[in-house]
Amino acid sequence: MNTLLLYPLTGIGLFCIGLYALILQPHLLRKLLAINIMGSGVFLLLVSLSLPGISVQQDPVPQAMVITGIVVAISATALALVFMIKIAAKTGKAELSNLEKE
Amino acid sequence: MMIRFVTLILTLLLFTGLAYSVLSMSHPAQGLARTVHLQIQNSGVSNPVTAVLMNFRAYDTLLEMSVLFISLVSVYSLSHSKRGAKSLLHSPVLKRLGGILVPILLLLAAYLLWVGAHAPGGAFQAGSVISATGILIFLSGWKFNLSVKHFFVRLLIAISLLVFFLISAGTLLLSHTLLEFSPTQASVFIFLLEAAATVSIGVTLFNLFVAVFSHSKDEN
Numbered sequence: 001m002n003t004l005l006l007y008p009l010t011g012i013g014l015f016c017i018g019l020y021a022l023i024l025q026p027h028l029l030r031k032l033l034a035i036n037i038m039g040s041g042v043f044l045l046l047v048s049l050s051l052p053g054i055s056v057q058q059d060p061v062p063q064a065m066v067i068t069g070i071v072v073a074i075s076a077t078a079l080a081l082v083f084m085i086k087i088a089a090k091t092g093k094a095e096l097s098n099l100e101k102e
Numbered sequence: 103m104m105i106r107f108v109t110l111i112l113t114l115l116l117f118t119g120l121a122y123s124v125l126s127m128s129h130p131a132q133g134l135a136r137t138v139h140l141q142i143q144n145s146g147v148s149n150p151v152t153a154v155l156m157n158f159r160a161y162d163t164l165l166e167m168s169v170l171f172i173s174l175v176s177v178y179s180l181s182h183s184k185r186g187a188k189s190l191l192h193s194p195v196l197k198r199l200g201g202i203l204v205p206i207l208l209l210l211a212a213y214l215l216w217v218g219a220h221a222p223g224g225a226f227q228a229g230s231v232i233s234a235t236g237i238l239i240f241l242s243g244w245k246f247n248l249s250v251k252h253f254f255v256r257l258l259i260a261i262s263l264l265v266f267f268l269i270s271a272g273t274l275l276l277s278h279t280l281l282e283f284s285p286t287q288a289s290v291f292i293f294l295l296e297a298a299a300t301v302s303i304g305v306t307l308f309n310l311f312v313a314v315f316s317h318s319k320d321e322n
Contacts, residue, residue, distance in 0.1 A: 008124045016117040023109050045124075050133065059133035060150035064159060067151070067226045068166045071303065075173035078310040082177050085317050 007048030014041030028084045028094045032077060039073045146288025148220040155224065156292045160281040164266045167299060170306050171263055177313045192243045200242040207235040215300050219289070225296040229303025236308035240315075255305065262302030265294055 018038030022031055043066045050059035088094040138150050138158065145153035155163055211231040218224030269291055270281050277284070283291045 005125065009121055012117060012120045012124065015120070016113045019116070020109055020113045024106060049124075049127075050135075056132060057135045057139070058150075059135040060138050060154045061134045061159075063151050064154040065162075067155065067224075068162060071226055071229075071307075072166060072169050074307060075170050075310060078314050079173045079176055081314045082180050082317055085314075086180060 004048070004051060004053040007051070008045050008054070011041045011043075011045030011048060014038070014044065016041075026095045026097070028087065028096070031096075032080050032084065035080075036073065036077060039069070043069060144285040144288070146283065146285065146290075146292050147218075149218060149222065149224070151222070152218045152224050152292070152296075155226075156295055157283060157288060160266075160295070163295075163299070164263075164270065164281070167262045167266060167302060170303065171260065174259060174306050174310055174313075177310060181313055181317055196242040197244070200238050200244065204235055204239060207231055207238070211235070211300065211304070215296060218296060219292070225299035226303060228300040230307065232300065232304025233307035233311070236304065237311050240308070240312060255309075258301055258305045259309065260302070262295075262298040265298035269295065 015038050018034045018036075018041060021034035022038065025031055025034060046062040046066050046069075048054065050062040052058050084094050138154060141158070142148065142150055142153055145157040147153050147156070211228040214223040214228040214231060215225065216223075218228070273282055274280055
């Protein structure tokens with residue numbers, strides 16, 4: 001197997017780990033972190049698919065998209081944090097009810 | 103336990119499916135590298151990533167600046183904080199270090215903006231360095247007023263969108279195409295867009311940080 005394929009596979013792995021945590025972790029901050037890890041996985045996948053070994057030559061379009069994506073992810077995270085703080089202030093806890101324990 | 107197990111199985115299935123689709127892609131993939139390479143001399147810059155961001159897909163960048171702007175507006179519309187944000191950290195080391203680092207960081211941001219035309223760098227990197235500089239100043243407890251209530255700060259936050267709209271309107275009126283630059287003028291337009299985007303990204307990200315920071319201290 002091509003060692004270059006390690007990067008896209010790591011990206012997919014990060015995405016899946018993030019998705020798993022997003023579904024199972026009840027705390028909202030952990031959900032937010034999980035979404036960020038999923039995003040990092042997608043960015044890694046996109047960038048690694050633009051590498052010269054996998055692509056014919058270095059492909060600048062995915063790299064430009066990832067730069068855009070990182071900035072959007074930061075601003076979305078900030079907005080989500082404010083939502084989380086508001087929920088914590090209203091309900092006293094920043095958690096969704098855990099179905100498993102009920 | 104049941105949910106955990108089912109989720110694990112489904113996630114593993116998803117991983118297998120995604121990994122299979124990546125592995126079964128045709129290697130080496132064609133991509134858009136060739137198209138960009140053929141058009142790069144018409145773009146006004148020699149760094150392909152900057153050419154894609156600011157020329158070939160400038161519409162993307164315009165929308166992205168709108169996303170940044172809207173998220174900052176949403177964060178501020180959610181906050182009702184009357185008093186200004188105050189930092190908690192009062193370390194003499196941080197203060198002294200800030201005095202040394204801030205000019206260097208601003209110089210670095212200017213360099214990144216300039217170098218983006220022909221090497222890795224550009225508005226996003228320079229903007230994040232500027233916002234990091236602001237956060238350093240903020241955390242080291244320096245008194246400075248960069249709150250969103252000032253007209254000047256609002257102007258800085260919106261300047262990228264303003265320049266984008268002006269240039270879009272200009273290209274639309276002159277050549278009837280949105281954000282399509284003629285090869286001779288492209289480098290000037292790209293520099294204007296990048297400089298405005300750097301300032302806007304820097305101030306917006308910094309204000310997002312301050313808003314979330316002061317928010318969390320208000321509620322606790």
